[in-house]
Amino acid sequence: MALQPLTAGELARTPTLFASFMGHVDTRRKTVGELLAIYRARSKTLLPDEDAADDRRVDRFMADMAGNRWREGVVLRIGVFDKAVLMIDGIHRGIAPTACRRCM
16 A cells, blocks of 8 residues: 545545535535535534534644644545545545645
8 A cells, every 4th residue: 555645636536435424415425525515514504412423523623734733644545446446534634634725
């Protein structure tokens, strides 16, 4: 396994295992950028006690990255399913630098 750096644009276009996210249900798997759009729309209305999956941790990741408290690279796990290469772990960490231009 080799590590490969991605730009924010490449990361935004990366397909994920998620079709549904934060109450948005779909049948088609989403890219990181599409999950970011869902996150931006839903995070403002999601109450902390309704966030059982702790999806709003993206805000904490963005704050840490913007404040230079996150100094390491973001490591994401990729898997192959039926010949499709998908991000399977680190999705919330992947959304944060895609959203936070000051983080990159």
